[in-house]
Amino acid sequence: MVVDFVVQESGKLRITIRKGDEKVADIRLRKDFTYGLTASNGNEWTLSARFGGEIRPFSMAVSQSKAHDAHDVTSGTTVLVIKDHLFLHNEKFYLLGGTPEGRPPKEVLVGRRYICRLDNFPFSELSDVDYETRSKLISKFRGAPVGELDGLGKEGHHLRFFNELEDIGLPLAASCYLLYSTA
């Protein structure tokens, strides 16, 4: 794993993301119940549970609200959408909490969660994934493990992943913390 974050509550109303010993970002709850993610280099993102006109469990949309580089035209654009534990990145589907191919499913029932890349997934858009497929993601689907989540937010939620997810690393780390590890 090449990218390694720890997301942890560091006091009331304050959540800090660290990379090694270095603080790289923090997360704040806003009055409108969205979250602001601010990186030390000035990049800012908005994380929102409401997108596409609805709120769903284990779903989150992240848009970049301010870019470090003034010439960066990505500001305001959506960089990550997680819907029902699934997200699409660089035309590949990933499942948060999937079963790695070849591993006994029993081993992943508790403890660490794996981020699995779903190669051969028979869809091209998140919105196309039908109910039956979504309801069988845990029992029938397997993927290539490209990341791991572990730990309660209070004590530090650890995220490690391969560099294929590096460009969305901070938004992904913040989302995983908010969706899976807060108590």
Next chain:
Amino acid sequence: MCAYVKPDRVGAFPFPKSDPQVRKKGFSEVEQPYTKEEVMLEADRCLRCGNPVCIDACPVQMDVRGMCDAVAAGDLETAFHRIRETNVLVGVTARCCPQLQGLCESACVMRWQGQPISIGMIQRYVADWERNESKQPEPEMENETGKRVAVIGAGPAGLAAAELLRRYGHAVTVYEELQTPGGTAWYGIPDYHLPKDVLLYEVERIKGQGVEMRTGIKVGKDITLTQLLSDGSDVILVTTGSRDVTKLDTPGINLKGVYDGYAFLEDVYVNGVTEYLKHPAYDLGKEILVIGGGDSALDAARTALRLTGGNVTIIYRRTENEMPADPIMVDETKEEGVQFKFLTDPDSYNGPDGKLASVTMSTMTLGAPDATGRRSPEAVPGQDFEMRCDSVLLAVGRGPDSFLQMQSGLKMGKKNSIVVDDHYQTSMAGVFAAGDVTTGETLVVKAMGHGREAAQRVHEYLMKLEEKHVSLYEMYYSQKLTEDSYQGMLFDREEKLPPP
């Protein structure tokens, strides 16, 4: 406030179970209840999260946190009302949900500490207490609206929808083909997993709320959808579930002794095991093979084992790692002595005089991954072998019950499921559909969640509130934001700290 129990003292995994050598000889329950002391200690391990992800993971948004909080204080009455608010089958789902497979227990943040809260066992204790010791009143109902809804099919989706619609004040009649309501939970899920008195009790409670149940009526044969609409129903909600088994064309499949595993389960359980034993319809012999890798294959195998005491072997074409069955159920099945033969697939069923005597099996190997990411089974040339047997039970999957949609011309999709739009409306005006007949086979609680969301749409349609649609999850979510939300969690959480 929280007395933390060492994870291995009581907990979700492993839970108390009856002795496999004893239980495999009968149909009594496998999982054993906690004592009152254990259940209170276990409930008190719950952190009462500001963001209870256990509820997010529950398709009916059952108030897990509220239940744990009340049980920890010994207040079973409050616990019961909290969970019964959105879950009409509390005792059933406590037993049938694979809680660690993508549901509440798998989401519970205590998974990071080694063991999630044993939500199903706590829920079961509360449900059993209410059923056996202290009957509680039904939830409150809204005033009568004068609207009438016909629900077709009394499975989990139909029951959950009917109850919610009744609570909104609509007159609800459920039409069920079988003599007993409950759907697949009645005729498919074995007694050792779900004692039928638990289901029947919860069905009676729904009737007690004023839902009329008309059993023994097959809609599409005894009465049509058009007749129901013209006879006074304002809306129909179809929840006819799954029944059509996957057809195989393996040579010899029609030999006597090769049985449909789903029909077998239905025949054993539909009138109760005691009735079945008076006139057993299946001659299984002592060497029994079960084909399939899902939960139904396990159920067919364990039922056959209990009926015959014979040698039962499950044949699966991939390895245990690729099996879709709940791993906890796989363990239980092994404990009872059912054998597993992996990387094996029937090539032909053989026997003289039309009676099965053996199966020619292909030895399989795993090739390239398929669309599910699991490696595909491929036959190894020249490594076929013969397995002698007296009977075979096929349990390789089933899809939506297509009878009603075929008969009434409702638009069909994948595997003849009923196609619905985002509002759960079918191609016929005034007819909605939900549950496994629209999605393919899922789970009891998922069908219930689907049924409830459809009921919400039906209610909005009847009351002309469609413009103001709010999903049931969003209702719960906004309540969470106003009560004790993340905000509450972030502002005031010193007393909610996890154990050191």
